[in-house]
Amino acid sequence: DVQLVESWGGSVQAGGSLKLSCAASGITASTNCMGWFRRAPGNEREAVAFVYTDGGRPWYADSVKGRFTISQDNADYTLYLQMNSLKPEDTAMYYCAAEAPYCSTDASQFKYWGRWTQVTVS
Secondary structure, three states: OEEEEEEEEEEOOOOOOOOEEEEOOOOHHHHOOOEEEEEEOOOOOOEEEEEEOOOOOEEEOOOOOOEEEEEEEEOOOOOOEOOOOOOOOHHEEEEEEEEOOOOOOOOOOOOOEOOOOEEEEE
């Protein structure tokens, strides 16, 4: 089975940067897609960014485009999310997700989820 463990969340002032990490085990070629979702207080879980495990152009939500960068270590499939120019509205629990028939903003398409890591921007 796939296991995902997020880390490196934290608190930062507006305009600052954080880089999230998602350590992944059990990833295979069939995993197909990995990505980041977030849930702000009182809101639904929303897609932030995702990438196909065999490469290809990543997808970003409009709200983070130009500020966030998703990347993946091809050696062990560790997933990263570099977050720059952070805004208070980026405050949320951030989740790593893996394995979907296709990359989608629909969270129900993803089979495996990490626990979450908190990002707080003040």
